[in-house]
Amino acid sequence: MNRRVVITGMGVLAPGGVGTKEFWKLLTDGRTATRRITFFDPAPFRSQVAAEIDFAPELHGLGAQQVRRMDRAAQLAVVAASSAVEDSGIGELDPYRTGVTVGSAVGATMGLEEEYRVVSDDGRAWLVDHEYAVPHLYDRFVPSSFAAEVAWAVGAEGPAAVVSTGCTSGLDAVGHAAAVLAEGSADVMVAGATDAPISPITSACFDAIKATTPRNDDAEHASRPFDATRNGFVLGEGAAVFVLEERDSALRRGAHVYAEVRGFASRCNAFHMTGLRPDGREMAEAIRVALAEARTDPADIDYINAHGSGTKQNDRHETAAFKRSLGEHAYRVPVSSIKSMIGHSLGAIGSLEIAASALAIEHDVVPPTANLHEPDPECDLDYVPVTAREWATDCVLAVGSGFGGFQSAMVLTGAEGGRW
Template identity: 40%
Template sequence: MSKRRVVVTGIGSVTPLGNDAESTWKNILAGQSGVGPLTRLNADEYPAKVAAEVKDFDIEQYIERKDARKMDRFTHYAIAASTMAVKDAGLEITEENAPRVGVWIGSGIGGMETFENQYEIFQNRGYKRVSPFFVPMIIPDMAAGQVSIMLGAKGVNSCTVTACATGTNSIGDAFKVIQRGDADAMVTGGAEAPITKMSVAGFCANTALSTNPDPKTASRPFDQNRDGFVIGEGSGIVVLEEMEHALARGAKIYAEIVGYGATGDAYHITAPSPGGEGGARAMRMAIEDAGLTPEDIEYINAHGTSTPYNDKYETMAVKDVFGDHAYKLLMSSTKSMTGHLLGAAGGVEAIFTIQAIRDSIVPPTINLETPDPECDLDYVANEARRQDVSIGMSNSLGFGGHNATIVFKKFEK
């Protein structure tokens, strides 16, 4: 039985670099940084002084205020990105096709902001003043649930929670839903709004965040002077469709998704396995699933968090998988500009990989000034590079030992 082919027909995002996919991409290619001073919280209370915050976002462009008040910020981002992706795809959801259109949107930590705010209300005013929408607002699956309700999509409705691998796992899992015939279209990706008191406190406590106070240089993947990631927020959503379904309705096709790999480190709750062996297995699995060889891969959008262990071990994993070809392919970390969007990172970075294939240009890794001798691949330092990209890969690695890789290919009928 042959596998059904799956293509990307719509993209939508909300990021620290723009409130739609194309303005974000324009700023990425220009090497702009979305990192700025931490304003959502009192920065004096934390060793981390910078964050990649979404700016000038208005949820009321997408839903009414009364409905928005019943949702956490991460769901707002998912609704906006999903609305844009479905509109971009030109996908009309009707009573007839609704059971064949699904939603698979993940979030790493869900409604943390709501949890904190409502707990303060409970402490100060008692349980009767806690919002009746408290539980639906905080649970991570509510982004998928609300998007499904908004769109009228009645197919597979699910949520992946795999920390920073969430967005990539979600897209990979949605890809498999269509490939095996359980849906014709899926709205999928990740959403996150983690710039909250306890979230930032937790990441500071485990020394994961950069304490560099300079927004311009705090996120510096693969640089010898990196000292942690910069927390970010937003959402990245794609519309995946079975190829014949997309062609039959005359949809534009950005790229084809051809491979997915997912593995576990079985090693440590936060640290990657030595040498990045779990990530290496995910990449191999995705390449094999795509029916490709390592030499076919031309670009990797790296997980590239700007933490000491991740960048070193991801580089080692790439060398393990690709051998000599590792020095010929291009690899970049767009987190140098967006910060780390946690569960939304894989969704946003999938879009960047798709756009790199579409536009024949590879985004840069900015702030790469003093290369780490142990990170010696071509990270497209500081400036975007014009190059034809037929096949690109996106990696995501998460706390808990989650590793996920997806592969996109230039579409050819």
Template identity: 65%
Template sequence: MKREAVVTGIGVVAPGGIGAAAFWDLLTAGRTATRGITLFDPAGYRSRIAAEVDFDPAAHGLDDHQVARMDRYVQFAAVAVAEALADSAAPLAGVAPWRVGVSMGTAVGATTRLDREYTAVSRGGADWVVDPARTAPHLNLALMPSTLSGEVADLVGARGPVRTVSTGCTSGLDAVGYAAQAIEDDLADVVVAGAAESPIAPIAMACFDAIKATSNSNDDPARASRPFDRDRNGFVMGEGAAVLVLEEASAARRRGARVRCRVAGFANHGNAFHMTGLRREGVEMARAITTALDRARRPATDVDYVNAHGSGTVQNDRHETDAVKRSLGEHARRVPMTSIKSMVGHSLGAIGSIELAACVLAMDTGVVPPTANLSTPDPECDLDYVPMTARERRTDVVLSVGSGFGGFQSAVVLDRGE
């Protein structure tokens, strides 16, 4: 019998609400969490807006040692892990630690700490020869992206396959896809999977300022993230984390777990084209979608909802629209396709897992979240983006897609299984 991976728990730390319930309330209400940056002084930056998480680690159960050791993005992950495990109702009970895995994604890792600590050791960049005595004792952990997966593995006692995925903005999708494959390949019975990111720091904002990828609608931050809208001018940086508990399907059902959905198909392709550019026709994303549907044994006409990458750049929105048309054919015009980045911003590597959490909740509730701020559609983006207001719709098969700098194109299919 073919092994299958199912989702039995989710945990979310997102702008505008911590916890899956608060996150879903924000999305279905069509509220935006984008605002002026408060995590540092953004004076002088082209883009001075972001979707920040209002986060008190102590209030969410992290002790002083964890706060000192963990960068902000790892703290997000720890809180999301705790919620996901609780939601899954003791998925690790009776499972040998050698059969428990971790798959976590991040695009830029401990940017927050590295930026802060370099500022401290160099007196704000004034000193070329830095003073190591000024560094925090755990600074070495900030250098390694694998710190995220290591910390999560320690939290859950995982001794099975532990991996860190860093494929830019598709990291969160890829981490969950690879987790499902680990279960299908009989490498693990339970995998804690997701992604985390905290890139709202001076160096990261400067990087995206330099290529003018982020919105400079600083006077209207609540409406700055405008995927598929004619008047959009870039994405809005975000932060956060989401974690999914994946289990082998038959074992989950035997223990009486609530099976929320199946990770039915996953695929990723590169475009070998340009570090940040995209071909308009979207061939590689279309191939990822088609491959993921083939692996799920689903025709394109089964798709009930597409959770778009929808970053809010002209290049991405048109590329993605064409890719969905290419892969779904005429069905593309009948299926709702929305971008939650309009409300929670673009948290780079974390957003793919946050979007998958939204897909699970859409399946649970029979509600499709809207694309906020979509008031004047781009005439070249002509699909059903569910503007402004959530829509009731039963979703049995959901497609989530992602596109990342470096040419990464990924797709995940979730369904209700048998």
């Protein structure tokens, strides 16, 4: 069985706006949601900026017990999933034919750090007392709890999984869900990713390897993918969850289709935990295989939603990968990075980028790369600087790159498959 898979529901929680409409408006306005960190005192850290969500769980239907039980990342996932199911208009789900896939790079980071602070008396006690911890601490320790929470929230009793492949988790989770649907193991998949990593431990880790920007005096313009003055990425948080269905079934019920998942592939460079080869070979191979699965020529790509983290290593690697995989068409297709506006939410960002890609198809608008004023000469493609662009968009390539050497690519097309 090889069924076609479409996106019929979408729930987005991102910095700068909770909700899909707010998310898309932020992107098309070219506004940035990066600011000085407010979740804790960032003064001791090299990088003191992040893209935070103004999120109050009780305003989104979560009760006090749910808030206590779930880490912030799980809360974001549950709210996004519920929004996606509502948006899909799918009605009552068949629980045994509905599955869940959730991507996350760092799991319950905020909850675990907070509970360690409590049980250790802010680190003063070497021998900790577990009785001071919340009763549901184990759920914070195992990322599988994210899939369980989403499944309970939407009433799914089919296949359930967590995908954790670093910063490609959001792409990989949706790719896995599409494969489950295509093979016939489920009829509906609620799939996406979540991460809420803005915490002292995460800041310390990225400070240690100088991956995040020290541009603390200009938080609004700190994320600068492909710009010659960039000096690291801006940490973010967020969640995006989708309802995926078999295409014919969705069309029969009159569902609104955002996009079709036409092709997906992932590769690992088996090279270095954080390093990338400059030739972009592994990402180029993921792109090649995704295009082949989609039966799509490089010249058919209308827009590339780039990983675009804002580190020199990644931006140059990615530019080389586009040239290697798309040939001369790489110079003709618009490319942009939404991380310039909403930061890098680690495992969640791939799903947020899928959302942006599907909305680009829906509206024929390419979101810009904010803060791009001085292009790096080595990044010489059309990176849509500063301002969104009206652009006939029916086929989008979304890519991701993650620590550990993970490289992923997904091809999305319009509801009717456009020219296919």
